[in-house]
Amino acid sequence: LLKSKADAEIAAYTIGGSVAAQAGGSGAALAVAVTIASNTITPDVASWMIGSSIVGIAPGSITLEATQSSDIEAYCISAAVSISAGSAGAALSGGGAKATNTIGGRTDASVQSSLLSTGTLALSATNTASIDATVAAVAASVAVGSSGVAAAIGASLATNTVTGTTQAYLSNSTVTATGALTAAATATQAIGAFVLAGSAAVTAGSVGVSLAGAGASSINTVGMNVKAFIDGDGIGGVRAASIGLTALDTSSIDVSTAASSLAAAVGGSGAIAVAVGVGLARNTISNDVQAYVINADTGVTTTNSTSGDITLSATEKASIRSQATAASVAASFGGSGGVGVAGAGADATNVVLTKANAHVTASKLNSARNVTISSLTTGVTLFTLPGTLTAAELTAHARMDKKQALAASNDLPTVSAERAAAIAAIDTKLRAAFTGANALATGDIQVVALDATTQDDVAWNITSSTAWQVIDAAHKVYNLSTVNGLIEVSKPVISAQVISAAIGVGGGGAAGVGASVGASLVRNLIGLGLDNGATISGVSSNALTFTAAHGRQTGDAVVYQNGTGTQVDGLVANTTYYCIRVDASTMRLARSQADALAGTA
Secondary structure (H helix, E strand, O other), X not given: OEEEEEEEEEEEEEEEEEEEEEEEEEEEEEEEEEEEEEEEEOOEEEEEEEOOEEOOOOOOXXXXXXXXXXXXXXXXXXXXXXXXXXXXXXXXXXXXEEEEEEEOOXXXXXXXXXXXXXXXXXXXXXXXXXXXXXXXXXXXEEEEOOEEEEEEEEEEEEEEEEEEEEEXXXXXOEEEEOOEEEEEEEEEEEEXXXXXXXXXXXXXXXXXXXXXXXXXXXXXXXXXXXXEEEEOOOOOOEEEXXXXXXXXXXXXXXXXXXXXXXXXXXXXXXXXXXXXEEEEEEEEEOOEEEEEEEOOOOOEEXXXXXXXXXXXXXXXXXXXXXXXXXXXXXXXXXXXEEEEEEEEEEEEEEEEEEEEEEEEEOOOEEOOOOEEEEEEEEOEEEEEEOOOOOHHHHHHHHHHHHHHHHXXXXXXXXXXXXXXXXXXXXXXXXXXXXXXXXOOOOOOOOHHHHOOOOOOOOEEEEEEOOEEEEEOOOOOEEEEEEXXXXXXXXXXXXXXXEEEEEEEEEEEOOEEEEEEEEEEEEEEEEEEOOHHHOOEEEEEOOEEEEOOOOOOOOOOEEEEOOOOOOOOOOOOOOEEEEEEEEEOOEEEEEOOHHHHHHOOO
């Protein structure tokens, strides 16, 4: 056993405050507080065998483990208060907080340029990273006098980034194992952030002017490379009872961004109050998850006739929950006139662009049993189906439901009887699985959505021998996949809530003006990367031909990016389309998932 481990943790508390006060005939009070925090963890962890020769120890075992755990908990808070009281006074305050948190590094478990003879060989690379950040800035100003001016500004910025590489692999090595050979690369990333900016300005006098502004911004990014692979097989190949390469990534971003401002002015003759609040959130998950065999020209071979499978599995689970809120209130009251102006804006941009690929290139596979190559991009797991429901039954159900849906669109009702006779027992299991303890909330997939006899526009898609997609009547996509022998139901998730509110009030003996503006904007994108870096090589009869297998099924979302190549007429760069599969390297594109499932480009 070769084991390397790195545990790193940062707990940072950065707090700043400022108070200023002035009293007298005339004067000004100024308070400024700024806090800045920067936290970085970038360890490299590896367990490896390079240029080693180990023979004759079977039926022993060789295990290489590399484990990394990194955690950042950061609090960055600032507060500023200014008070002015006199015949003429001005109170100014500013609060700013900025936190930058970064986790990176590599986690590798590998055998390179070696000759091994053993019982079992296990390579395991595991990376866990989490960032929990709270960033807040608050500013308040109060001016009281015959004439007064109060201004307050609060600004908060949080930037959280998790990147890195996690790999378990064999490189140019010859291995003879009487037991199982496994390589597992597992990465889990979580970013949680709460970002707040607040400001308040209050004046009271014969003439009063209050100005308040607050801005909060949160930028969160996850970008991981997670790979389990065999690259080259030395001079004697790779032989084991069974072989499994597994790459799994789970990434989540959960962020709340809020900005609020208050301006109030009271004047004997006139008053003006202006308040502005802005909340921004930018969240991106862009991972590359791969399980593959490449350049194994001598051969990758399994020898056990009962359990000798070759399995390549690449799975990506990504989810974003984002809430951006902005609020502002401005109120003014003057004897002759009052003006209150408030503005609030909230903007959230959420992008999931992940790539999960399992593939074999320029290699020979000799399996004593089954070869399974599985790629799956999914999201949050909703629940796990009972073990009584098998992969074979779901595949049978998916094929017949798709046939039923096609028949319904072509007015061929005879398929209903055929389907009922073929999979009535499976329907019973499905209904049992999706009710009771596994009941879902309103708006999620329902039992009826799994039955094309009563819901014609439901579609199934078989993405591999252990993965399926269900598209319900509302055109929502759900993924079903086998995990540890059980079937999980999950969905790609971006959950975004954007709220802005503005209130402006103006009152005066002669005239009053109140104005408010609120704006909210949200942009969400879920896209999938193409297998093997495929690019478009030709366009013919509205069909796109790629330089390599595109790895997509009908109904899958794809994002068209022009890059440095020639623009394809009719397509818009950085736009999401939906695949109509023609063959392994050719597809047509539809503008909606419903059109793709109907075959309408």
